[in-house]
Amino acid sequence: MAIDYQERIPNNVDLAENRTLQRALEHWQPEFLSWWKEMGPSDFLEREVYLRTAVSVDAKGWASYGYVQMPDYRWGIFLNEQDANRTIGFGDELGKPAWQQVPGEHRSTLRRLIVTQGDTEPASVEQQRLLGHTAPSLYDLRNLFQVNVEEGRHLWAMVYLLHAYFGRDGREEAEQLLERHSGDRNKPRILGTFNEPISDWLSFFMFTYFTDRDGKFQLKSLAESGFDPLARTCQFMLTEEAHHMFVGDTGIARVIRRSLEVMKELGTDDPQKIRAHGAVDLPTVQRYINFWFSSSLDLFGSESSSNAAAYFATGIKGRPDETKYEDHLALNQSYTLERPDGQGGITNEDVPLRNAMNEVTRGAYVKDCEIGLTRWNRTIQKAGYELKLSLPSTRFRRNIGTWAGITTDPAGKLITAAEFEAKKDSWLPSESDRTHVKSLMKAVTEPGKMAGWVAPPDRGINNNPVEYEYVKLH
Numbered sequence: 279m280a281i282d283y284q285e286r287i288p289n290n291v292d293l294a295e296n297r298t299l300q301r302a303l304e305h306w307q308p309e310f311l312s313w314w315k316e317m318g319p320s321d322f323l324e325r326e327v328y329l330r331t332a333v334s335v336d337a338k339g340w341a342s343y344g345y346v347q348m349p350d351y352r353w354g355i356f357l358n359e360q361d362a363n364r365t366i367g368f369g370d371e372l373g374k375p376a377w378q379q380v381p382g383e384h385r386s387t388l389r390r391l392i393v394t395q396g397d398t399e400p401a402s403v404e405q406q407r408l409l410g411h412t413a414p415s416l417y418d419l420r421n422l423f424q425v426n427v428e429e430g431r432h433l434w435a436m437v438y439l440l441h442a443y444f445g446r447d448g449r450e451e452a453e454q455l456l457e458r459h460s461g462d463r464n465k466p467r468i469l470g471t472f473n474e475p476i477s478d479w480l481s482f483f484m485f486t487y488f489t490d491r492d493g494k495f496q497l498k499s500l501a502e503s504g505f506d507p508l509a510r511t512c513q514f515m516l517t518e519e520a521h522h523m524f525v526g527d528t529g530i531a532r533v534i535r536r537s538l539e540v541m542k543e544l545g546t547d548d549p550q551k552i553r554a555h556g557a558v559d560l561p562t563v564q565r566y567i568n569f570w571f572s573s574s575l576d577l578f579g580s581e582s583s584s585n586a587a588a589y590f591a592t593g594i595k596g597r598p599d600e601t602k603y604e605d606h607l608a609l610n611q612s613y614t615l616e617r618p619d620g621q622g623g624i625t626n627e628d629v630p631l632r633n634a635m636n637e638v639t640r641g642a643y644v645k646d647c648e649i650g651l652t653r654w655n656r657t658i659q660k661a662g663y664e665l666k667l668s669l670p671s672t673r674f675r676r677n678i679g680t681w682a683g684i685t686t687d688p689a690g691k692l693i694t695a696a697e698f699e700a701k702k703d704s705w706l707p708s709e710s711d712r713t714h715v716k717s718l719m720k721a722v723t724e725p726g727k728m729a730g731w732v733a734p735p736d737r738g739i740n741n742n743p744v745e746y747e748y749v750k751l752h
């Protein structure tokens with residue numbers, strides 16, 4: 279499964295063997311590059327950035343590191359190795375051979391899922407395009423660009439599937455993936471969250487922690503797909519995706535650490551004093567968590583969904599880590615969902631398990647999110663403070679599903695819209711929070727130096743020191 283870097287499009291799918299497909303993708307390649315130059319990171323295109331590039335799909339030593347100008351990054355097509363005996367791991371088709379071609383009856387569903395996944399990849403690059411100008415350090419600037427080029431490669435992963443398996447309409451969808459833009463009035467990106475600009479680094483860390491993690495769980499579900507090329511491409515994307523969440527996890531941890539340092543230095547936890555000292559107070563961190571966690575929850579879809587049931591039944595989309603379950607049919611079982619009873623209370627409703635697959639995946643996501651919170655809270659506790667950060671209830675501030683439009687407090691208690699309105703600014707980033715965070719966004723460009731609102735990372739990238747010149751700006 280060596281990757282051929284002699285080719286114009288690096289790949290491990292024997293692209294040279296299929297001239298038609300190769301030509302089609304070589305035609306799309308310059309369009310991708312002009313999208314990158316126009317909609318990708320603003321400026322910095324001529325800067326040397328210390329980036330990793332995939333060179334193999336082996337779990338060990340799959341990447342190489344070196345200075346690259348972003349437009350010269352070798353975006354390519356890398357699928358995990360094929361298992362010729364792979365069978366479908368769940369649903370009504372359980373045990374039948376995995377599909378190497380798209381079954382006609384699933385064509386439009388698979389195309390829609392691939393397009394929806396593919397759309398989020400360039401969307402996030404667009405959302406983050408201005409962040410380079412306010413990076414808190416060269417280390418962070420490099421991480422931003424690493425995430426950006428890999429999201430670009432994830433777009434390639436989906437475009438390859440569209441071109442290789444969906445003929446003409448696949449090629450048209452590939453074009454449109456470059457035509458929709460985040461926040462565009464006429465041609466927005468498909469999912470709401472991906473149309474919000476990410477204009478400060480606290481939001482970037484939250485996005486990579488919470489929203490990229492949604493990506494992880496979507497990819498995990500698709501990595502189980504009976505459509506083998508989709509499964510294999512998602513498996514390799516997950517390898518790259520892990521770093522994006524690392525950026526978020528350690529980024530938030532560093533903001534917290536800096537805040538604690540300032541609290542200690544000043545001998546106070548008064549948010550105003552911490553702000554005046556140029557750091558982010560912990561209650562503000564909590565409000566950003568509330569915002570990004572709740573908006574990422576919406577990406578999993580409705581709690582009860584006949585689409586989700588059909589994806590599972592047909593073998594199109596499994597549960598994350600499907601092999602961990604004993605039973606892969608999920609028949610004759612129910613799942614208890616909570617919903618508002620319309621009279622100010624909450625009631626339970628049993629739905630067939632297959633219909634609850636979105637909720638099953640959301641539940642796994644919530645658990646995964648909690649890991650970081652436990653770690654961050656340990657840091658706070660070690661520093662001698664009582665405050666505990668927490669995830670809000672999954673009912674809080676939802677726009678999709680059972681809880682859409684229902685007002686609750688962060689603990690999930692039902693409240694009136696007026697109560698919500700009155701308390702909103704203590705639960706979600708307020709105008710003043712955003713203004714403060716924005717005021718901290720000033721680029722620090724000297725190697726090893728950090729902005730005053732974020733602690734340095736524990737270590738650098740690829741065994742290099744934190745002071746390494748991760749982006750050559752001069």
Ligand SMILES: [Fe+2]
Nearest residue numbers: 399429432493
């Ligand atoms: Fe991605």
Ligand SMILES: [Fe+2]
Nearest residue numbers: 490493519522
């Ligand atoms: Fe990502």
